[in-house]
Amino acid sequence: AQTVTQSQPEMSVQxxxxxxxSCTYDTSESNYYLFWYKQPPSxxxxxxxxxxxxxxxxxxxxxxxxxxxxxxxxxxxxISDSQLGDTAMYFCAFMKIMYSGGGADGLTFGKGxxxxxxx
Amino acid sequence: xxxxxxxxxxxxxxxxxxxxxxxxxxxRHDTVYWYQQGPGQDPQxxxxxxxxxxxxxxxxxxxxxxxxxxxxxSELNMSSLELGDSALYFCASSLEGETDTQYFGPGTxxxxx
Numbered sequence: 001a002q003t004v005t006q007s008q009p010e011m012s013v014q015x016x017x018x019x020x021x022s023c024t025y026d027t028s029e030s031n032y033y034l035f036w037y038k039q040p041p042s043x044x045x046x047x048x049x050x051x052x053x054x055x056x057x058x059x060x061x062x063x064x065x066x067x068x069x070x071x072x073x074x075x076x077x078x079i080s081d082s083q084l085g086d087t088a089m090y091f092c093a094f095m096k097i098m099y100s101g102g103g104a105d106g107l108t109f110g111k112g113x114x115x116x117x118x119x
Numbered sequence: 120x121x122x123x124x125x126x127x128x129x130x131x132x133x134x135x136x137x138x139x140x141x142x143x144x145x146x147r148h149d150t151v152y153w154y155q156q157g158p159g160q161d162p163q164x165x166x167x168x169x170x171x172x173x174x175x176x177x178x179x180x181x182x183x184x185x186x187x188x189x190x191x192x193s194e195l196n197m198s199s200l201e202l203g204d205s206a207l208y209f210c211a212s213s214l215e216g217e218t219d220t221q222y223f224g225p226g227t228x229x230x231x232x
Contacts, residue, residue, distance in 0.1 A: 037223075043207060045162070045223035091161055095221075098175070106152055106164025106177050107221060 002027035002094050006110035013082055014118050020067075021077045021113045023092030031097045034068065034075045035107070040088040048090070051075065079115075087117045121146055123224030125210050131230045132200050140195040140227045144212030150174065151193040152221055153185060154209040162209060168193060169215065197229075205231045 004025045013019045025034070036048040051059045051068050058066050063083075067076045079086055092110040124143040132138050144151050150169045154162040155178075164177035168187035179185075182200075187193045197204060207228050211221040 042225075044225055045209060045211075047220065047222070050220060105175050106154070106167055107162070108164070109161040111161050 002029065002032075002096070002108050004092050004094050004108055004110035006090075006092055006113050008113045009111070010114040010116070012116040012118060015082060015084060017082055018078065018080050019082055019115065021079075021090050021092075021115065023075045023077070023110055025073050025075065025092070025094050027073070027094065027096070029096045033095045033097065034066075035093040035095070036064070036066070036077045037091045037093060037109075038086075038088045039091065039112075040085075045091075049077065082117050084117050084119060087115060089114050123210055123212050123222055125208075125224040125227050127227060128225065129228050129230075131232065133232055134200060134202065136200050136231075138197045138200060138229060140197070140208055140210075140229070142193045142195070142210030142212075142224060144191050144193070144210075145214075145222055148212035148214045148222075149191060150213045150215060151187055151191070152211040152213075153179075153193070153195050154211065154223075156207045156209060156226075157203075158206070165195070200231045202231050205229060 032053045034051045038046045038048050049061045049064050063080045065078045089112045091112045093107040095107050096105045126141045152167040153165040156162040165179040166185050167174040171187045182198050185195045207226045209226045211223045213221045
């Protein structure tokens with residue numbers, strides 16, 4: 001079984017600043033995906049960014065980027081030029097790759113980091 | 120773009136009653152997942168289906184069952200409801216061959232009184 005740990009329950013930064021959310025995981029799998037999901041007050045789960053473990057290049061989506069360290073089992077999210085709309089709960093998630101029979105494994109989530117962007 | 124549809128959005132039930140939650144995946148998506156998120160908790164994976172067959176099973180109670188139909192929509196049936204079943208229930212869908220990305224619906228908020 002895999003575990004995902006987010007050690008920062010809450011973070012607060014000023015608008016336009018850069019913030020980094022940390023995530024570590026533990027698994028015996030060699031091939032998997034990692035994700036960051038955002039959950040604003042509406043409670044909708046929104047995909048922010050994904051990373052394939054077999055890719056060494058860190059994923060980037062506009063103001064969001066990750067620092068993926070496979071050997072250290074670390075997957076941090078950096079948000080640049082933070083905006084008020086970035087205020088949300090951020091969940092790090094793990095998914096192993098299933099090769100036989102199709103379909104996919106469920107996501108294992110961390111406990112989340114509540115990010116507050118101050119005006 | 121079309122998203123995952125869940126119904127109902129809100130549901131109130133009494134203890135020991137039954138509830139049925141429905142999920143309509145994004146068109147062409149063939150894999151459906153169910154998650155339960157309690158207050159202040161992270162989502163917990165319950166069960167998934169691919170091409171109408173159970174694909175993976177998580178922490179789903181024996182009182183719950185689910186299935187995926189020929190049109191790929193899915194239903195989560197919950198019986199003998201308990202106070203602790205009060206939660207937000209998410210459905211997510213993905214497309215085989217692109218199964219790394221699960222797209223979530225808006226959730227069904229179940230309250231058990």
